[in-house]
Amino acid sequence: MAELSLADVRKAYGRVQALDGVNLIVRSGALVAVLGPSGSGKTTLLRCIAGFEALDAGEIRVDGHRVATRGAAVPPERRRIAVVPQEGALFPHLSVLGNVAYGLDRAARRAGRVAAVLDLVGLAGFQDRMPYHLSGGQQQRVAVARALAPRPPVVLLDEPFNALDAALRAEVRRDVWQALRADRATAVLVTHDQAEALSMADEVAVMRDGRIVQSGPPELLYASPADPWVAGFVGEAVWLPAAIDGDLARTPLGAVRLTPGDGSLPSGPTRVLLRPEQIALAPPGAPGTVSATVARRDFYGHDAVLALRLGDGTPVAARIFDPAAVPPAVGDQVGLRVHGTGRVFPRSADPGPTRPPASA
Ligand code: ADP
Ligand code: MG
Secondary structure (H helix, E strand, O other), X not given: OOOEEEEEEEEEEOOEEEEEEEEEEEXXXXXXXXXXXXXXXXXXXXXXXXXXXXXOEEEEEEOXXXXXXXXXXXXXHHOOXXXXXXXXXXOOOOOHHHHHHOXXXXXXXXOOHHHHHHXXXXXXXXXXXXXXXXXXXXXXXHHHHHHHOOOOOEEEEEOXXXXXXXXXXXXXXXXXXXXXXXXXXXXXXXXXXXXXXXXHOOEEEEEEOOEEEEEEOHHHHHHOOOOHHHHXXXXXXXXXXXXXXXXXXXXXXXXXXXXXXXOOOOOOOEEEEXXXXXXXXXXXXXXXXXXXXXXEEEEOOOOEEEEEEEOOOOEEEEEEOOOXXXXXXXXXXXXXXXXXXXXXXXXXXXXXXXXOOOOO
């Protein structure tokens, strides 16, 4: 356990400003996900924290001790920070035992630390296997066990689940989350997958163009994104043009109550953010509903998302949860009703992605 803090960290590669003033605090024992699109600087950030890259400016502290600033750095091996790279990068000629024991001293080996961490990642009894006899998911778990074995106070994970298929990814994530918890490690998980970030982390720091644009608990980020780009990056967004009337927004979907305490209203044209789960279906023509036509239906098993068009052409999306109900088909007319409150944004701002990036 250790607190990690970054203040105004900058790093350029030639003319590319990979890190453009990063501020981040990771509380001792917390798991923070750094969520950002490809090229936003996530790997560079981890490399700077680990000590593989020198900073151009700013500083990095571990438990208050400065480990890096411009022109001065504690070498990586003395930072006690473990890194789990994107692809496990196991030593192919060493067994699981050999890989996990690699960074351990004799005393730790004798104390059964290898068996203990393998147990933590769900691989008890795998000591004698060779990496080429392991599945991708098992190799990733060994990489995590190897990183955790010396009890590093800080663990950095760089998109460690990318190579795994969806079902396995969920399982490995859970095991890794539990292992990090059991060890009370301070962890930074880098990912471009919003579901992974929201589900695993205590706090999510959203990164764009070398900056952290917003950070906070997952619920807060989803409910109160700082700008339209974050709104679209952390979840699916429904945008409605709006005219503000007191605490109501007049929209093509009817009057939507504004989220209280939302700060000052933007001047000029506005729009309101809703999430698809706030839009409920009703029979066509039901009182208090606005009618819409189903344009597309995306079925996900646990739920489905309908893309719809209102009479004036405004596109909206509705998430439907009832697995027993037969969802309406493309071309059907339905009634729509809004639940909860909407957040107001200026209409002119960068619309950002309207759907989260597909998981890799
Ligand atoms: P991410 O991990 O979020 O995809 P990176 O940190 O790898 O982003 O890269 C951030 C930016 O820095 C990108 O524009 C990338 O092309 C650039 N970059 C990263 N590493 C290097 C390098 N060694 N040399 C030159 N440019 C680099
Ligand atoms: Mg990367």
